[in-house]
Amino acid sequence: MPRPETTESKETAVTAEQPEAPHDDTPPTRAGFGRVLVAVYGILALAATGRASYELATKFSDAPLAYLLSLLAAVVYILATVALWRGGAWRGVAWVSCSVELVGVLAVGIASLADADAFPASTVWSGFGSGYGYIPLVLPFVGLWWLWHTRPHAAEEGTSA
Amino acid sequence: MTVPLTVLVVAASLALAAWAGWFVYRDRPVILRQLWGASVVEALLVVEAVVAGVLLAGSESVSSPGLFWGYVAASLLVLPFAAAVAFAERTRWSSVVLLLAAVTVAFLQLRMTQVWTG
Numbered sequence: 001m002p003r004p005e006t007t008e009s010k011e012t013a014v015t016a017e018q019p020e021a022p023h024d025d026t027p028p029t030r031a032g033f034g035r036v037l038v039a040v041y042g043i044l045a046l047a048a049t050g051r052a053s054y055e056l057a058t059k060f061s062d063a064p065l066a067y068l069l070s071l072l073a074a075v076v077y078i079l080a081t082v083a084l085w086r087g088g089a090w091r092g093v094a095w096v097s098c099s100v101e102l103v104g105v106l107a108v109g110i111a112s113l114a115d116a117d118a119f120p121a122s123t124v125w126s127g128f129g130s131g132y133g134y135i136p137l138v139l140p141f142v143g144l145w146w147l148w149h150t151r152p153h154a155a156e157e158g159t160s161a
Numbered sequence: 162m163t164v165p166l167t168v169l170v171v172a173a174s175l176a177l178a179a180w181a182g183w184f185v186y187r188d189r190p191v192i193l194r195q196l197w198g199a200s201v202v203e204a205l206l207v208v209e210a211v212v213a214g215v216l217l218a219g220s221e222s223v224s225s226p227g228l229f230w231g232y233v234a235a236s237l238l239v240l241p242f243a244a245a246v247a248f249a250e251r252t253r254w255s256s257v258v259l260l261l262a263a264v265t266v267a268f269l270q271l272r273m274t275q276v277w278t279g
């Protein structure tokens with residue numbers, strides 16, 4: 001017979017339940033490994049925002065394209081951080097922002113190798129994010145994998161359709 | 162920024178990172194004692210910022226103060242964030258976050274030194 005749930009649930013109970021099946025109150029994109037993902041995204045968002053605002057404030061006219069790209073990267077990283085943190089209705093935003101990052105880092109990475117003259121100043125995404133330990137290259141893959149990994153189970157269309 | 166203080170901050174944050182790394186290996190969440198350790202590192206960062214402010218108000222100067230203070234602000238933000246995660250996430254993943262935060266603090270010291278000297 002079912003035991004009545006104790007209202008004062010101990011930390012240990014939470015700990016035992018958390019790892020792979022965080023379903024109730026915590027959005028799955030935030031829990032467990034999601035904390036690490038949000039943390040790394042947050043650090044990168046901070047770095048990109050700081051960099052972009054500094055560049056735009058002090059030397060925008062030197063390389064407008066590169067610095068606007070830095071700004072775009074910063075906005076996308078902030079969006080991804082917030083969306084992965086919120087989960088739920090924000091999952092769509094997370095999918096889009098992670099995809100934009102992936103396209104951005106690949107496109108700018110290739111472009112900065114192929115035509116270095118077009119990128120006189122480096123951006124977060126230059127050289128596939130080599131200035132940031134290639135984290136900008138790896139992160140979108142991990143983010144997309146995590147979104148796929150934590151996808152809602154309701155999406156089993158075989159039985160419903 | 163002075164060299165001894167920077168070395169102290171790097172050593173303390175790397176020690177904290179090693180401690181957190183051990184907890185990751187042992188599959189344990191962050192404990193309160195580690196957060197006391199993190200607050201020691203944070204206090205050192207505050208002292209460092211104050212020393213830098215006093216030096217810059219005096220004879221010292223850096224070529225890009227905005228950049229320097231940006232790094233100071235960023236380095237002050239990282240550990241409190243990791244502490245918040247430690248309360249919210251009672252699994253080994255909070256230890257991973259603390260490890261990353263401590264390594265980030267050490268790395269930011271490197272960048273701050275580059276900005277200070279260059």
